[in-house]
Amino acid sequence: MPIDVERALSAEPSSTRITWGHKDVQLYHLGIGAGVPATDPGELRYTLESRLHVLPSFATVAGGGMGVVGGLSAPGIDVDLTAVLHGAQSVETHRPVPSGGSATQTSSVAAVYDKGSAAVIVLRSEAADEDGPLWTSEAQLFVKGEGGFGGERGPSSRRGTPTRAPDFEVLRGVREDQALLYRLSGDWNPLHADPEFAALAGFDRPILHGLCSYGMVLKTVVDTVLGGDVTRVRSYGTRFAGVVFPGETLRVRMWREPGEADEGAGAADAGGGAGAERAGRVLLSVTAVERDDAPVLTDAVVAHR
Template sequence: MPIDPDKALAADPRTTSLAWGHKDVQLYHLGLGAGVPATDPVELRYTLESRLHVLPSFATVAGAGMAVVGGLSAPGIEVDLASVLHGGQAVTVHRPIPVEGTATQTSAVRAVYDKGKAAVLVLRSEASDADGPLWTSDASIFVRGEGGFGGERGPSLRLALPPRDPEFTVERPVREDQALLYRLSGDWNPLHADPEFAGLAGFPRPILHGLCSYGMTLKAVVDTVLGADVARVLSYRTRFAGVVFPGETLRIRMWQDPGRIQVEVTAVERDDAPVLADTVVAHT
């Protein structure tokens, strides 16, 4: 069997060293569409090194974001990458991420769920520096054709939308070249750049990285609801519900309650086709 749950869960965590600097942070933010307008004081907090702060979603690309790739080559896991989908992502930050830093990251398979026609792997990565824990990141990976082994189905994290209009709705354009810029932060999958490869995967053209939509959404929430203060974010989780094509527009709806913001993201040009669902930002 390509996935051996017992072997995968029993495997020792993998340890890697991470390092990043202000250029990595700036490149990541630019890949999310930061810097428009270029002289806006809020945007300068994402683009100008003397004012820089770090979106917590940067944890998904720090050190070139190789934790997911490493997890898919862990003992007990042999899968065809063409059958793999990034199903969900969660990041918990234990304190603000520094602009320049080094860290030790440990990664392990924390759960293997049986969805019948597919398996879901939960890959957890924990990063710490000399001052202690920095972040915990959970990636849920959907592997088609690998279910049916008799395992647990796992928890349901589906959320109903609040029975009221959202407190905030904003739209964020995705530039035509945005996937080309975002991939420079470490995700070189040709699905996001090569039209021929995208066609083989069943798409009419390259699609935007799910984690780019993830970061764009957090930035919109921080700027719209949290006073552009990234330090207020405690955790952020989502389920990837659909694709985005460069050149489209994200419609981001936000429902605000004490300590949390629930979010729904859709693609404007495709009749509000789902993009991100079951999305929650917890904050101070």
């Protein structure tokens, strides 16, 4: 079997040094659609180096952006890349991501689950600098044809969304050149740029990177619900439910859920301070408008301070 589960799980974590600067952050933000309108103060915090704030989803590309694919070279993992789908992604920040710096990124295979017709490989990466932990990211890779080895199926992450109307609904257009710009942050898969390669994969044209839509949606939540404050994001996780084509429109529905401090009597009224009331979660549903709201991201949650 191409996946040696015992060997993969017992292997020593691999570590690499990653570095990034403000240009990397600005390029990433432009790649997920920031900068429109170009002079909008709310957009300048993503594009102007003197005001730069870093979206936590930048962690998925910091140092080159190939951490997910690189994890497939771990001991015990030998799979056909054409059979691999990025099934889910999460990022947890331990403190604000700086606009430039270096860190040691340590990666390991955290789990391998047996889904019958496929295997799910869970890759975990932790980044830390001299001041301590920065972020923890986790990717779930769905490998077709590698299941049936008698392993655990793994936990279910299905969350769903409330039956009530969303608190916010925003349309986000995907530019025709979005994938071409986003791939400059490190994911050079020709599936996102070469029509001939996309046709071999069964698509009539190149598709958008899943992690690009992932970043676009987090920016939408920060701008719409969190007052543009990237430091309020604690974690962000989702399942990739469908593809997006450049030129399409994303419909982002958002439901606010209170944190513990919001429940019952107001903490501010009790003298606890307004800051304690702000913690909570935003549940998300993301669909492609032009294809009858076909699912794009599901089971998506942003936990915030």
